[in-house]
Amino acid sequence: MSKIYFSLILVFIVTIFVGCVAPNTANIDTDKDGVIDARDACPSTPALALVNKYGCALDSDMDGVIDLYDKCPNTPFSDLVNKDGCSVK
Ligand SMILES: [Ca+2]
Numbered sequence: 001m002s003k004i005y006f007s008l009i010l011v012f013i014v015t016i017f018v019g020c021v022a023p024n025t026a027n028i029d030t031d032k033d034g035v036i037d038a039r040d041a042c043p044s045t046p047a048l049a050l051v052n053k054y055g056c057a058l059d060s061d062m063d064g065v066i067d068l069y070d071k072c073p074n075t076p077f078s079d080l081v082n083k084d085g086c087s088v089k
């Protein structure tokens with residue numbers, strides 16, 4: 001058996017072996033929000049947060065505090081809010 005023929009067989013075997021044991025990373029969802037990493041614009045979404053189709057936590061009143069932590073989920077858009085999402089007077 002020539003060295004080239006042996007090398008080709010070795011490369012073929014290694015390729016098959018690596019292909020069988022390499023993890024399938026195509027559908028990994030690191031933050032487990034239901035949106036795979038390849039499509040997740042917010043890859044570190046807090047656990048239990050509801051997310052949009054881009055994998056970002058919902059902030060229904062758009063005050064900068066996500067719904068998961070927002071204790072005042074309907075503050076007017078123009079209001080300044082505290083860390084709990086409630087209007088600051
Ligand atoms: Ca996410």
Ligand SMILES: [Ca+2]
Binds near residue numbers: 059061065070073085
């Ligand atoms: Ca909010």
